[in-house]
């Protein structure tokens with residue numbers, strides 16, 4: 001029953017849009033620090049991604065209802081957008097982490113907050129567990145309790161991993 | 172009955188009321204804010220998520236922090252403003268310009284005011300289904316209050332009815348409070364709230380069941396589950412049903428403006444579906460057809476805190492001006508341009524259509 005249209009209508013990005021929102025391969029492949037991927041396909045009155053971007057990579061909006069337009073050549077991968085976006089729709093993905101792993105910088109507002117070295121479940125757009133990842137760093141760029149979790153996970157899932165879930169540890 | 176006298180009475184201390192009071196008081200008017208609740212802030216105090224909108228309306232800031240910013244502004248500029256909490260305005264007696272209010276549980280007071288800004292917000296709606304009166308069936312706003320204001324986890328596993336922004340955001344906040352969300356059921360063929368809010372909970376594994384509504388709450392003395400039904404294009408049940416395991420059911424099926432005081436004051440009202448109920452006719456200064464009354468925020472039509480704050484500023488400014496205070500009327504155009512910006516996009520289409528139905532030219536004096 002779940003065709004692309006109904007999936008999109010319930011908040012899941014479709015293949016076509018995933019491709020469209022992907023940074024250009026040539027810039028992305030070797031970009032240390034990674035590039036921002038912003039999954040915000042609907043015009044809504046909201047602009048913190050652009051007004052917070054310190055590099056001017058997310059271009060200022062002419063109309064507050066604009067969807068984000070990114071100049072990937074200016075993006076530094078700082079992930080301030082990931083921390084600032086009220087919709088948790090900004091992610092940074094660094095493909096240079098290792099030969100088979102990418103570093104995903106993902107917004108996180110749940111408890112418990114995982115720590116460096118923890119294993120976490122890496123989730124896709126419908127919450128499916130795609131892989132186990134390792135937390136490399138936890139930052140709080142805006143000091144406002146939205147964490148950005150840096151997690152290393154298989155590089156071939158760069159287009160799919162968009163959230164993490166803390167795994168209960170046996171004590 | 173103890174009596175108070177002021178220039179402007181602001182009914183409701185939410186986003187709209189606080190903004191109206193700050194604006195009117197900084198123009199020099201004496202203001203009393205009457206707020207039913209134990210504290211000021213209205214809906215904002217329980218909103219732990221970051222707001223949308225533009226920087227001027229504190230986008231990217233969490234709702235409860237915005238309440239703090241507005242209260243600080245009132246403290247600073249509002250030397251002439253007196254806030255009364257636990258104070259519910261119950262009536263208006265035009266013959267002597269007197270409002271009655273209940274203070275606490277026991278006492279009544281009178282407030283004599285020349286002008287009134289009604290910023291009384293909204294009420295949650297409920298829909299009919301079997302057993303909708305058993306414990307465990309909540310308004311989504313009530314659940315949000317329990318969790319975010321009082322630190323009470325309302326249950327273990329929730330079914331959310333309605334995928335508008337409130338249903339989507341409260342689902343997320345339930346998860347933040349450690350409550351599992353079994354599903355969000357939505358009668359329409361697509362989510363009504365912002366797509367990104369839906370994506371955020373989908374990513375955490377919450378199914379959003381489009382074209383579904385609740386048929387029945389299960390349980391004798393408290394919710395032990397629910398039956399949801401699939402709907403066809405005409406919103407009629409197809410016969411396909413599903414049992415959902417849950418111990419709370421949250422209804423996020425819309426809000427209606429709280430307008431009793433406006434009706435009481437004889438303000439001309441109109442039923443406007445896009446504004447979610449009866450809404451007062453108003454001019455660009457937010458003045459109603461009763462020249463002593465202004466309206467602002469959700470009480471004037473369901474919208475957002477961002478718009479409520481601007482409407483509050485307009486109402487406060489213009490109510491003060493009407494009493495001869497030195498209000499800078501140039502701000503009116505700036506406020507309107509901010510409102511127009513917020514309402515400009517597709518997301519504002521409904522609100523624009525609603526406002527068009529209630530906006531009048533200047534009232535005759």
Ligand SMILES: Cc1cc2nc3c(=O)[nH]c(=O)nc-3n(C[C@H](O)[C@H](O)[C@H](O)COP(=O)(O)OP(=O)(O)OC[C@H]3O[C@@H](n4cnc5c(N)ncnc54)[C@H](O)[C@@H]3O)c2cc1C
Nearest residue numbers: 183185186187207213214259260291292468469475476477
């Ligand atoms: C879950 C949720 C999420 C939301 N998210 C956003 C968002 O991200 N961005 C955004 O811009 N908006 C958001 N909103 C909407 C926003 O909260 C409201 O639009 C805004 O609070 C309206 O402000 P208001 O001052 O008109 O009403 P309220 O905040 O409701 O304040 C009205 C006040 O009036 C008081 N009152 C009522 N009657 C009386 C009376 N007779 N006497 C005295 N006091 C009275 C009430 O107690 C209340 O405190 C959200 C709302 C909800 C429920």
